Amino acid sequence: MALAETFTRNTGPISRPLTALREFGSRPAYTGAGMDALVAWVDEIAALTQPARIHWIDGSRAENDALLRDMVAEGKIIKLNPEWRPGSYLARSAPSDVARTEARTFIASAREEDAGPTNNWADPAEMRETLNGVFAGSMRGRTMYVVPFSMGAVGGPLSHIGVQVTDSAYAVASIGIMTRVGDAVTKLIADGAPWVKTVHSVGAPLAEGEQDVAWPCNDEKYIVHYPDTLEVWSYGSGYGGNAILAKKCFALRIASVIGRDEGWMAEHMLLIRVIDPRGKAYHVAAAFPSACGKTNLAMLRPTIPGWRVETLGDDIVWIRPGEDGRLWAINPEAGFFGVAPGTGESTNVTAVETLWGNTIFTNVALRPDGDVWWEGLTDEAPAELTDWEGNPWTPASGRPAAHPNSRFTVAASQCPQIAPDWEDAVPLDAILFGGRRATNVPLVVEATDWTHGVFLGSTISSERTAAAEGTVGELRRDPFAMLPFCGYNMADYFGHWLKIGQQSRFDRLPRIFQVNWFRRGSDGRFLWPGFGDNSRVIDWIIRRIDGEVPAVDSPIGRLPRLQDLNLFGLTMPTEDLEELFSVDPASWQHEADLTEEFYATFDGKVPAALQSELAALRYRLQKA
Numbered sequence: 222m223a224l225a226e227t228f229t230r231n232t233g234p235i236s237r238p239l240t241a242l243r244e245f246g247s248r249p250a251y252t253g254a255g256m257d258a259l260v261a262w263v264d265e266i267a268a269l270t271q272p273a274r275i276h277w278i279d280g281s282r283a284e285n286d287a288l289l290r291d292m293v294a295e296g297k298i299i300k301l302n303p304e305w306r307p308g309s310y311l312a313r314s315a316p317s318d319v320a321r322t323e324a325r326t327f328i329a330s331a332r333e334e335d336a337g338p339t340n341n342w343a344d345p346a347e348m349r350e351t352l353n354g355v356f357a358g359s360m361r362g363r364t365m366y367v368v369p370f371s372m373g374a375v376g377g378p379l380s381h382i383g384v385q386v387t388d389s390a391y392a393v394a395s396i397g398i399m400t401r402v403g404d405a406v407t408k409l410i411a412d413g414a415p416w417v418k419t420v421h422s423v424g425a426p427l428a429e430g431e432q433d434v435a436w437p438c439n440d441e442k443y444i445v446h447y448p449d450t451l452e453v454w455s456y457g458s459g460y461g462g463n464a465i466l467a468k469k470c471f472a473l474r475i476a477s478v479i480g481r482d483e484g485w486m487a488e489h490m491l492l493i494r495v496i497d498p499r500g501k502a503y504h505v506a507a508a509f510p511s512a513c514g515k516t517n518l519a520m521l522r523p524t525i526p527g528w529r530v531e532t533l534g535d536d537i538v539w540i541r542p543g544e545d546g547r548l549w550a551i552n553p554e555a556g557f558f559g560v561a562p563g564t565g566e567s568t569n570v571t572a573v574e575t576l577w578g579n580t581i582f583t584n585v586a587l588r589p590d591g592d593v594w595w596e597g598l599t600d601e602a603p604a605e606l607t608d609w610e611g612n613p614w615t616p617a618s619g620r621p622a623a624h625p626n627s628r629f630t631v632a633a634s635q636c637p638q639i640a641p642d643w644e645d646a647v648p649l650d651a652i653l654f655g656g657r658r659a660t661n662v663p664l665v666v667e668a669t670d671w672t673h674g675v676f677l678g679s680t681i682s683s684e685r686t687a688a689a690e691g692t693v694g695e696l697r698r699d700p701f702a703m704l705p706f707c708g709y710n711m712a713d714y715f716g717h718w719l720k721i722g723q724q725s726r727f728d729r730l731p732r733i734f735q736v737n738w739f740r741r742g743s744d745g746r747f748l749w750p751g752f753g754d755n756s757r758v759i760d761w762i763i764r765r766i767d768g769e770v771p772a773v774d775s776p777i778g779r780l781p782r783l784q785d786l787n788l789f790g791l792t793m794p795t796e797d798l799e800e801l802f803s804v805d806p807a808s809w810q811h812e813a814d815l816t817e818e819f820y821a822t823f824d825g826k827v828p829a830a831l832q833s834e835l836a837a838l839r840y841r842l843q844k845a
């Protein structure tokens with residue numbers, strides 16, 4: 222009982238002067254032109270936003286501990302019961318700030334055409350004026366943290382560095398898990414390394430003596446990217462990709478632009494090493510839209526005997542052509558910001574084990590014993606909980622206890638199956654594209670070649686999830702799972718993919734596949750068991766790569782022969798299996814119509830090679 226009191230006591234705002242963190246935060250004493258430029262920029266942002274104090278993050282364990290301690294004392298986060306969840310915390314966001322806000326996300330490129338029809342374009346000069354307005358004094362009464370971060374190992378050959386200034390301690394703690402932060406990065410900047418500028422404010426200045434709230438934010442939000450000057454400005458939100466600017470804003474939107482110019486790719490993908498029963502290793506990257514199974518596949522535990530998977534990354538992959546003609550990939554992140562609901566012993570036991578401690582949970586439910594819970598963690602819900610909004614909850618409440626986009630933030634190194642060399646680059650053997658499709662799209666289809674694979678990637682559509690604001694379940698195009706994350710014109714991005722293929726040796730390029738774990742029967746249930754059983758699909762993919770099994774040509778690509786699927790130990794009606802691979806030409810002609818409509822939105826910019834693929838698809842469907 223005493224414990225429960227400790228946990229619930231910390232939920233409300235508590236007025237107490239900060240003490241612990243005061244020992245930290247002084248500017249590192251590095252010198253040099255790089256340092257001068259950094260200091261000048263920090264001063265400039267401080268002059269605009271007028272914080273009460275500036276704290277330079279050194280990245281030390283002691284500093285992080287003090288930061289978390291202060292947040293608990295201020296009622297910003299709840300310390301979980303260390304007996305169940307050591308070093309772990311629960312944050313509850315404002316109910317209006319629970320996911321990425323795509324409608325408020327902008328690409329401010331000089332030319333509108335460079336943002337393209339799938340992005341919100343903003344005139345850079347006008348947007349600067351708007352932002353100067355909203356950021357003016359936006360950090361009043363708050364601490365401005367200066368957070369130097371590296372995406373990829375500090376100083377690594379494929380790594381990039383940046384600095385985020387932010388007035389959110391929660392963002393600082395999250396960035397500390399998701400990236401490599403601290404003095405080592407500041408030193409690189411001081412020594413002249415190029416870096417990206419990112420500015421974040423929750424947009425909730427505090428007046429003298431004003432009591433803070435647990436999750437400050439602003440109803441007005443701006444998530445703005447300047448691809449021409451490689452800057453990010455985010456205002457009004459404290460949540461996920463809106464606030465951890467190294468993640469979607471930098472490592473995808475800005476990095477995709479850098480990649481376009483430098484000949485590499487920044488992708489919304491997971492990355493795994495699959496080890497077959499003979500001990501041979503293969504590297505697979507997969508692009509699925511938000512909340513469509515990347516973290517789950519990244520932590521796959523094969524249900525077929527003899528196979529193993531090592532995790533390398535779960536959300537972002539940077540891919541670069543190597544001198545050997547292969548495509549080499551790194552996971553630039555250092556942690557997982559994963560969807561909690563649906564993560565349980567029977568679906569993703571690896572994630573459950575990863576979350577043993579040192580985790581920040583956001584918008585999950587709190588148990589009376591000071592541990593956390595969410596839908597799907599256990600089959601049965603606890604009798605009593607406090608829901609994500611802080612209200613009492615029972616299974617009879619008739620609403621989810623955890624928000625559908627509630628998340629965990631945890632270091633990658635805690636994953637029990639993380640690859641020992643997860644910070645290094647690996648050569649890709651296969652690339653998978655997927656989405657949530659109740660109909661039409663088979664469990665797996667192999668592209669006939671790179672160009673056909675790019676065509677498949679460009680046509681991906683998926684039912685919307687809770688990871689972004691919008692209507693859940695609605696089908697939308699999400700090419701390469703990059704719709705919300707491509708920092709330039711998506712048609713040019715398709716062209717970039719084609720170019721990477723043309724520049725590489727065709728026999729060394731990864732093979733491309735489309736997968737769909739989410740096809741449903743006429744009765745509405747999933748036809749495929751998914752999760753660990755997805756290893757059966759990977760098994761087939763690898764046997765295709767090694768040329769061990771033939772495939773069946775279909776109008777939409779190459780399909781497996783059912784007898785080549787490893788279904789050992791799986792009981793599944795043959796009708797379901799057949800339905801998983803059925804290709805209905807009439808429905809696919811309709812898909813082709815929709816693709817044509819989608820391509821037409823790009824004003825003739827879609828590469829001719831992809832238009833030819835569409836025409837060829839129609840031709841094959843007519844003959845079928």
Ligand code: GTP
Binds near residue numbers: 515517563752
């Ligand atoms: P982001 O972090 O938003 O980019 O999401 P993600 O792509 O990493 O998605 P994640 O792996 O977190 O999965 C999201 C939801 O999909 C969870 O509720 C999972 O339980 C569910 N899911 C994942 N894999 C499968 C699968 O193979 N079959 C089924 N039916 N559901 C799955």
Ligand code: SPV
Binds near residue numbers: 462536689
């Ligand atoms: C996604 O939405 O794809 C995420 C979560 O990975 S966020 O970082 O908020 O973008």
Ligand code: MN
Binds near residue numbers: 510
């Ligand atoms: Mn994601």
